[in-house]
Amino acid sequence: MSNKITELFQIKYPIIQAGMVWNSGWRLASASSNAGILGLIGAGSMYPDVLREHIQNCKQATQQPFGVNVPMLYPNIQEIMGIIVDEGVKIVFTSAGNPKTWTAWLQERGILVVHVVSSVKFALKAQEAGVNAIVAEGFEAGGHNGRDETTTFTLIPMVKEKIKIPLIAAGGVATGKSMLAAMILGADGVQVGSRFVASEESSAHEAFKQVVVDAKEGDTQLTLKELAPVRLIKNKFYNDIQELYQSSPTVEELKALLGRSRAKKGMFEGDLDEGELEIGQIAGLIHDIKPVATIVKDMVSEFEVAKQNVIYI
Structure with a gap:
């Protein structure tokens, strides 16, 4: 080929x-x-x-x-x-x-x-x-x-x-x-x-891999465009973002919610609630x-x- x-x-x-x-x-x-x-x-x-x-x-x-x-x-x-x-x-x-x-x-x-x-x-x-x-x-x-x-x-x-x-x-x-x-x-x-x-x-993390395998159509969403757009699996952290959006947050408030090491916490350490779970629609x-x-x-x-x-x- x-x-x-x-x-x-x-x-x-x-x-x-x-x-x-x-x-x-x-x-x-x-x-x-x-x-x-x-x-x-x-x-x-x-x-x-x-x-x-x-x-x-x-x-x-x-x-x-x-x-x-x-x-x-x-x-x-x-x-x-x-x-x-x-x-x-x-x-x-x-x-x-x-x-x-x-x-x-x-x-x-x-x-x-x-x-x-x-x-x-x-x-x-x-x-x-x-x-x-x-x-x-x-x-x-x-x-x-x-x-x-x-x-x-x-x-x-x-x-x-x-x-x-x-x-x-x-x-x-x-x-x-x-x-x-x-x-x-x-x-x-x-x-x-x-x-x-x-x-x-x-x-x-094996727990993250399993979440990917279990994902269905519509389980991911692009969010946080004000910072850097990212596609995430919908979990507690994602829902917290959506709840914050209801109050028309500032960029500083979004950054405060995001904090540090969210991606590591989710994908590498396997925290499926508070971690950032990045994956594609596929x-x-x-x-x-x-x-x-x-x-x-x-x-x-x-x-x-x-x-x-x-x-x-």
């Missing part, structure tokens, strides 16, 4: 395992890379010394390409980038910031740069900044999201129409059929997050916890069958 994405990253299948906070440690990244896709370590939840340890462990666990996802709004960004260079990481996915800030600096050091966007406007800015590829992430995705609520299947063809560099679709992709649909609409590959949360190698189609290798095998098999069925229609 060779195309622009497999050639760019030197991987077998055009699938990227998303670098998600509290879910994407070295075990998930290395298992993904060993399965023939691109594994990403999620640096957003890691102190610099912890990130270095994860990179070193990942290098021991796989001989295949892997990368690091770096949300640029996080502190210690200069130290994080320095560690990435020191440890010889060759692929960086950036998000939540201006791609011009680090793209050239990383590329001068032999690193491929991919930037995550949620709109055509930011896709064009990323292309102008010189990134090697773009991830266009739709409204369906879990975690922090775009304010415009543009769905993946609307966003992908609109971005494809305007850019010339490789395009990766994200948001609502967890099966071979959705992978094929995204590629028919113009994507060269897909980035998958929620499906890999419910994997054996994910660093998510959770309604995730029914089990599997090894990464099995997830990838199932996706690729379903993709090939679906492709043949489309040919015969």
Whole structure:
């Protein structure tokens, strides 16, 4: 299955395992890379010394390409980038910031740069900044999201129409059929997050994984747009947010309710009431916890069958 994405990253299948906070440690990244896709370590939840340890462990666990996802709004960004260079990481996915800030600096050091966007406007800015590829992430995705609520299947063809560099679709992709649909609409590959949360190698708490498996249609909602839009499973914390909204809260009041370490409490520590439980709408189609290798095998098999069925229609 060779195309622009497999050639760019030197991987077998055009699938990227998303670098998600509290879910994407070295075990998930290395298992993904060993399965023939691109594994990403999620640096957003890691102190610099912890990130270095994860990179070193990942290098021991796989001989295949892997990368690091770096949300640029996080502190210690200069130290994080320095560690990435020191440890010889060759692929960086950036998000939540201006791609011009680090793209050239990383590329001068032999690193491929991919930037995550949620709109055509930011896709064009990323292309102008010189990134090697773009991830266009739709409204369906879990975690922090775009304010415009543009769905993946609307966003992908609109971005494809305007850019010339490789395009990766994200948001609502967890099966071979959705992978094929995204590629028919113009994507060269897909980035998958929620499906890999419910994997054996994910660093998510087992209680959170089970909540993802149990989730149904309508169990997630995008909220906290005044701070940073985030898609959450509806739990006590989510209900507390909605109750606060009834009083037309200030940004400061929303920040006070959010507090610190909500995501860690929910996804990593398993506090299903007070924690922030970030997951995509596609959770309604995730029914089990599997090894990464099995997830990838199932996706690729379903993709090939679906492709043949489309040919015969």
